[in-house]
Amino acid sequence: MIVELISTGSELLLGDTINTNVAWLAREMNKLGYTVAFQSTIGDNPARMEECFRLAASRADLVVCTGGLGPTQGDITRPSLAKAIGLELELNHDAERMVKAFFENKGREMPDPSRREMMLPVGSEALNNSCGVAPGVAVQADGTTYILLPGPPAEMKAVFDESVRPYLTKYFGGQGVVKSHRYAVYGLRELELEASLMDLVKTQQNPTIAFLIKNGYIELRITAKAMTLEEAETLLAPWDAILRERLGDSLGRRLEKSMLELVTDALLEAGATVATAESCTGGLVGKRLTDMPGSSAYVQGGVISYSNEVKHKVLGVPQDELDTYGAVSEQVAKSMAAGTRKLLGTTYGVSTTGIAGPGGGTATKPVGLVYIGVSGPEGTVAYRNDFIGDRESIRQSTAERALYLLYQAITGKK
C-alpha cells in the first residue's frame, strides 16, 4: 500500500521546528511493510490543507497526517479533512468519552473549546490518546484511509502505538515486512564503495543496497521486503558474507542495537550496578544511562565533579594527583572512577575528564583530549581518546565511548 505522510503546522514552513515526527512515522510505517512514497508539509491554511488532502487521495492508499488536532482556532486539520472528503463533522461519542475521561483523571474541569476535539468527520473512529487530550482520528472515504494524529511527539507516538497499529492490522492485515541490515563502512569514499559493489548496485532488486554519508563513516543499508520476517532474513542472509568478502576490514559494526541497549542488557544480565563521575560531560553519561525506563535497577547515581575541588573533596581524588598530572589525565580519570564506585557502593564506576572546548586546549592537551576511566571488580583502567568536532559532538562522543568502554568491562567483548 502506498502511504503519504502529511505534516501540518506553520512552524514547519517557517523552519522554526525540525520535523522529527515524520522520520519516526516513516520508520514505523516501513517496518510494518507499507511503502511511504510521499511526504508533504503544509501550513495552517484551510484552502491549501484541503487541497493537500485531495492530492494525497489521488496518489496514496493511506494518508497519515500529524498536527492541528488541538482545541484552538489554529487547529484546523479535522474541518479541513472533512471538507476535502465531503463529510460533515459530528459529535463522536467515543471521542467525547475520551476527552471527558482525560479531564476527570486529572481532576480538572473540561474547558469548553475542548468540545472541538470531539467533532470528527461522520463515520470516524476515535483513537485513544493516553498522553494528552486530543483523540486521533481514522476515517475511510472513496477508497482512501485517513489517519489524523496529534502533533506533540509523545502524543503522536502514544496514539500510533496504542491505536493505529491495531487499526491497520484490523483493516489491512499484514503488509509483509521491510527489514534492513545496516553497517558502518569506514575509510572508503562513497564512489569507491559504489565501485566495489557496482555490479550488485546495478542489478539490485530485493534486497536493495543504499549508501548514506554520515559523520566519520558511510552507512551501508541492505533492505529486503517479504511477507514474513523469516523470509526477509532469508533474503538478507547471504549478504553478510558477500559484503565482508567485497569490503574486508572496511565493513564495520552492524548498527542494529544502540550502545545504550547493549550496556543495559549487560548490566541487567550481570546483576551489576553503576555510578558515574563526570567532568567534561557534566552529567550527560548519567542522563544517557537513565534514558531507559527501569534504570533504577542498575544506576545508583553519580557525581558531577566539574571543579577540581569536587573531584578532591567528594570523590577523594588525591590533591597531589591533580597538582602533578592535571585534571585531564589518566591518573585522575582512574581515581574518579574508583572514587565514585567506592562512594556509591556500586559494581562499576565510570568517569570522564577532558577538554570539550572550544577554549582550554594546549599543545600537549588539545581540545578533544578525553580520558575515560572504568573501575570494576577486575580493577581500574583509563583510556585516552582524541575526539574531533565541536563542544557538543565531543561531549556526545565521550558519552557514547564511555558506554562502550563500560560495556567492554562488563562483558569482556569488543
Added chain:
Amino acid sequence: MIVELISTGSELLLGDTINTNVAWLAREMNKLGYTVAFQSTIGDNPARMEECFRLAASRADLVVCTGGLGPTQGDITRPSLAKAIGLELELNHDAERMVKAFFENKGREMPDPSRREMMLPVGSEALNNSCGVAPGVAVQADGTTYILLPGPPAEMKAVFDESVRPYLTKYFGGQGVVKSHRYAVYGLRELELEASLMDLVKTQQNPTIAFLIKNGYIELRITAKAMTLEEAETLLAPWDAILRERLGDSLGRRLEKSMLELVTDALLEAGATVATAESCTGGLVGKRLTDMPGSSAYVQGGVISYSNEVKHKVLGVPQDELDTYGAVSEQVAKSMAAGTRKLLGTTYGVSTTGIAGPGGGTATKPVGLVYIGVSGPEGTVAYRNDFIGDRESIRQSTAERALYLLYQAITGKK
C-alpha cells in the same frame, strides 16, 4: 513569491534521516521575505520525482530542491528535473571548470563518474560548491525558477550562502522581510493562553499570532511582514506592551536568548556558583548547565542521586523525610537542593525529583509529577510541576523548568 521546498532521498522516506536541511532552508527563505507554502519529500524514483517537479511548478514560483546531485547511480535529480521541464542535459562549462578545480585543489584525479555532475539542463547556471564536488544548479522554465542544491548539509549551506542569495537578489530583488518576536509563556495551558488573546487571534493579519507547545512552556510567536526590517519592527513595537497587559506574569522571557544563556548571564553577573542534585533527570540539568563554554566559572558540579541511598548518604536528605513523604516530595526536593549546595559549597543548589515514567506512577503521584528545589542565600523552596509527555519529554521539560526557576531565584525576575 510562493516557494516550494523539495527534499529528495529514499533515506527520508524510510525515516532513517531527520530532515534538518528543510528547516534550515525554510528559515533562510523566510528571512529573505519569501513565502514557503509547500514542502515535499520524494524518494530516488525518476517518475515520481519528475511528477513532483511538475506539481511544484503548478503551485510555486520558486522551487528549491536538495539532494541527488552526486556522481552515483542513485543521483537522479538533474535528469529528473530536465525531463519534467522538457530540457536536454548538456555539458555545462562552468560546472566542468568547478568540478575539475575541486579535484585539482585536492591533488586527486577526477573519477570518471564525476562527469555526471557537469551535465545540467540547457540554459542552467552552475552554482559554486566550496564544500564539495557537485555544483548547485539554477534554471528558469515557463515562469518557474528551479534551484538544485547538494544534500549534505554543509554543502547545501555553502552553495546557498555563496551563490543562491546573490542569484535571488539579481533576479527577484528584495522580497521584504519577515520578523518574529518569540516569547515563552509559563504556567498557562494553551487554551487559557488563547482565551486571553482570542479577539487578537481572530482579527490577526499583520502581525500574526501563533502558539507552539514546547517542553516546559508554550512559545508565543508574533510575526510581521514588511518591506524593511524597520517597518517590521514598527509593526511589532506596540505588541510587547499589549501582550504584557493581557498575560501579566505568565508572559515569560523573550526567546531570542535561550534560557541557558539567560541563566549563564545571570550567574556570571551575580558572581554566583551552582550545584545540582538530580534524581529523575539523571544528569541532564548538569549537562545543560555545562553546555556553554567557560561554564567552569559558575558550575561546581553536582550529585546524581538516582537511588534513595545516595540521596541520604551523599546529599544528607534525612531518612525520615524519605520514609514519611517519599522521594518525590516537596520536602525531599528542598533537602536535596540544600544538601548539594552545602556539600559543594555553592551560592545556589538546584534539585529535581519526580516520576519520569512510563512506569512508577500512582494515583497520588502520577507520571509527570516532578518537584524542583532551589536553595540559595534567600532560603530554600520547591515547586510542584505536572508535566505531560513521554519519559524523554518529561525529563527535558524538567531540566528547562529547573533552569527557569534557578534564573528566577538569581534575578528575582520572571
